[in-house]
Amino acid sequence: MFLTGYGKAARKRRDRLATVVIASLAGFVLLVLASLMTYIFVQGVSAVSWEFLSEFPRHAMTEGGIFPAIVGTVYLAVGSMCISIPLGFGAAIYLAEYAKPGALVSAVRLGVANLAGVPSVVFGLFGLSLFVTTFGFGRSLLSGCLTLGLLTLPTVTAAAEEAIRQTPASFREAALALGASRWQAVRQVILPAALPGMLTGGILALGRAAGETAPISLTSATAYSPALPDSPFNEAMALTTHIYNLATNGSDIAATRPQQFGTSLVLVTLVLGLSLFALVIRARLRRSRRW
Amino acid sequence: MVTTEEGGGKGAPSPEFRDAWDARDSFETPGEEEPKAVIKADRISFFYGAFQALRNISLEIMADEVTAFIGPSGCGKSTFLKLLNRMHDFVPGARLAGEVLVSGQSVYGPDADPVDIRRRVGMVFQRPNPFPKSIYDNICYGPRLVGVRKKAELDVVVERALRAAALWDDVKDVLTKSALELSGGQQQRVCIARALALEPDILLMDEPTSALDPIATSKVEDWIRSSGMTIVIVTHNMQQAARISDRTAFFYMGELVEFGPTLELFTSPRERRTENYITGRFG
Ligand SMILES: Nc1ncnc2c1ncn2[C@@H]1O[C@H](COP(=O)(O)OP(=O)(O)O)[C@@H](O)[C@H]1O
Numbered sequence: 322m323f324l325t326g327y328g329k330a331a332r333k334r335r336d337r338l339a340t341v342v343i344a345s346l347a348g349f350v351l352l353v354l355a356s357l358m359t360y361i362f363v364q365g366v367s368a369v370s371w372e373f374l375s376e377f378p379r380h381a382m383t384e385g386g387i388f389p390a391i392v393g394t395v396y397l398a399v400g401s402m403c404i405s406i407p408l409g410f411g412a413a414i415y416l417a418e419y420a421k422p423g424a425l426v427s428a429v430r431l432g433v434a435n436l437a438g439v440p441s442v443v444f445g446l447f448g449l450s451l452f453v454t455t456f457g458f459g460r461s462l463l464s465g466c467l468t469l470g471l472l473t474l475p476t477v478t479a480a481a482e483e484a485i486r487q488t489p490a491s492f493r494e495a496a497l498a499l500g501a502s503r504w505q506a507v508r509q510v511i512l513p514a515a516l517p518g519m520l521t522g523g524i525l526a527l528g529r530a531a532g533e534t535a536p537i538s539l540t541s542a543t544a545y546s547p548a549l550p551d552s553p554f555n556e557a558m559a560l561t562t563h564i565y566n567l568a569t570n571g572s573d574i575a576a577t578r579p580q581q582f583g584t585s586l587v588l589v590t591l592v593l594g595l596s597l598f599a600l601v602i603r604a605r606l607r608r609s610r611r612w
Numbered sequence: 613m614v615t616t617e618e619g620g621g622k623g624a625p626s627p628e629f630r631d632a633w634d635a636r637d638s639f640e641t642p643g644e645e646e647p648k649a650v651i652k653a654d655r656i657s658f659f660y661g662a663f664q665a666l667r668n669i670s671l672e673i674m675a676d677e678v679t680a681f682i683g684p685s686g687c688g689k690s691t692f693l694k695l696l697n698r699m700h701d702f703v704p705g706a707r708l709a710g711e712v713l714v715s716g717q718s719v720y721g722p723d724a725d726p727v728d729i730r731r732r733v734g735m736v737f738q739r740p741n742p743f744p745k746s747i748y749d750n751i752c753y754g755p756r757l758v759g760v761r762k763k764a765e766l767d768v769v770v771e772r773a774l775r776a777a778a779l780w781d782d783v784k785d786v787l788t789k790s791a792l793e794l795s796g797g798q799q800q801r802v803c804i805a806r807a808l809a810l811e812p813d814i815l816l817m818d819e820p821t822s823a824l825d826p827i828a829t830s831k832v833e834d835w836i837r838s839s840g841m842t843i844v845i846v847t848h849n850m851q852q853a854a855r856i857s858d859r860t861a862f863f864y865m866g867e868l869v870e871f872g873p874t875l876e877l878f879t880s881p882r883e884r885r886t887e888n889y890i891t892g893r894f895g
């Protein structure tokens with residue numbers, strides 16, 4: 322046709338320009354991320370040693386290690402998942418499989434989406450007044466886990482619902498046509514297929530819980546503890562609040578700078594490690610189930 | 613819709629139909645012995661919310677015959693097929709009026725058990741939809757649901773179903789392989805075998821070959837022709853209906869326009885709309 326090629330040169334030029342702009346923006350983001358990581362690494366690596374990871378802090382936290390903070394963060398992250406995963410998966414199954422479309426369900430979904438955007442300090446305050454005070458759990462691992470569980474609930478729910486919705490409708494039809502009940506179809510066919518996606522959301526939320534500061538500081542953290550918590554009603558140290566304390570009200574803030582960055586390095590490694598783990602599971606399960 | 617000629621029984625069969633019909637070998641045309649109706653649909657209307665998808669349809673499906681539903685896309689073929697085994701139960705806003713009987717039992721009556729009906733009336737879908745499991749576990753899905761647990765019993769069921777679907781020789785050595793690794797045609801026959809494992813009285817097939825290549829299509833068609841089962845098949849391919857069916861129902865815009873022995877419907881349609889459709893004037 323005679324119009325073929327018309328405006329081709331201009332289109333190509335614009336296309337190239339767009340590619341350059343997008344690539345440089347992406348490059349900039351990568352650069353910022355890389356310099357941040359490098360900075361934390363350079364500043365913190367000198368402080369990290371086996372003793373740093375395995376010992377209790379000494380001399381008003383100017384020396385020694387961060388072992389109790391690592392343990393506390395792991396407790397908080399895992400504990401909060403024990404709350405948000407059952408609740409979130411349950412809600413997601415309901416929303417994706419059972420709920421009849423209507424005003425109520427739209428409201429629930431809207432609520433879930435908006436809860437995800439509520440600042441974490443607000444969750445902290447909520448946890449403080451509900452779990453710590455009203456329920457009388459005190460400042461404790463339990464209060465912290467409950468608060469972080471609520472905080473991550475929207476993320477877990479939304480990711481799980483999305484994963485369930487992405488399983489082909491044909492699986493459900495096939496199961497029902499073979500005489501499966503609704504719940505049998507969900508449990509035997511839909512959930513196994515959706516599980517990788519659902520777990521990915523859960524692991525990412527775990528990373529988020531580990532990285533929170535305000536809610537932990539308000540509901541469960543202690544600045545220094547001479548022993549590991551031995552009950553859910555104990556206070557516990559945590560990595561994030563440890564960094565915050567060292568950097569804001571230690572006895573010698575400048576002198577503990579390496580410990581602050583060392584702790585940050587441990588925290589970032591933990592969170593990135595979890596995200597990576599999530600990516601790997603997803604990639605592996607994706608490969609084993611093509612549809 | 614364009615009509616220029618008189619309809620009503622005078623249309624000569626198209627060469628395509630002739631070819632398709634001649635490709636059928638020895639299998640008897642209906643009416644030699646008194647056929648028995650296994651499905652009776654009586655004055656069915658069907659609604660998706662406010663939209664009426666089917667209008668007052670009455671139809672009988674005969675035992676041990678292949679019945680084809682043809683008609684342009686969107687005319688309600690799938691809707692009608694799915695109401696025969698209650699696959700609309702989970703569609704919000706779907707509503708049915710009229711009565712359906714399968715082997716004399718009411719499908720929508722107060723004591724009808726939808727799960728039981730789906731076991732007696734199996735279904736194969738448009739796109740092959742095996743579960744992401746092994747071939748073996750796919751076939752076993754239905755039998756396990758009804759409580760067959762013993763390995764020895766399941767082995768028998770799997771072999772019988774795969775033989776019935778003419779797939780046994782292809783896959784007998786790779787039963788533990790994921791069904792998703794098979795070709796499209798083999799996947800569709802796994803789905804047929806999976807439905808057959810429950811030994812249903814009737815098999816519903818919704819355009820089962822539309823996602824398959826010609827060779828895979830002819831394998832599935834061969835299976836349908838030799839199965840001896842009561843089969844209801846939706847197809848938008850008229851040659852396919854001519855090749856494999858004993859009776860054909862022509863749907864148009866939610867109505868059942870004409871239903872009769874395939875040879876009759878294609879060679880001397882009573883309705884002008886049928887004639888227009890089979891001669892390719894619309895659709
Ligand atoms: N779940 C549904 N909700 C609303 N309308 C539907 C639904 N499924 C089908 N329809 C409508 O019903 C009519 C018949 O559809 P269908 O039975 O799938 O046609 P066919 O199988 O003959 O192509 C179409 O107009 C279609 O748009």
Ligand SMILES: [Mg+2]
Pocket residue numbers: 689690691818846
């Ligand atoms: Mg259809």
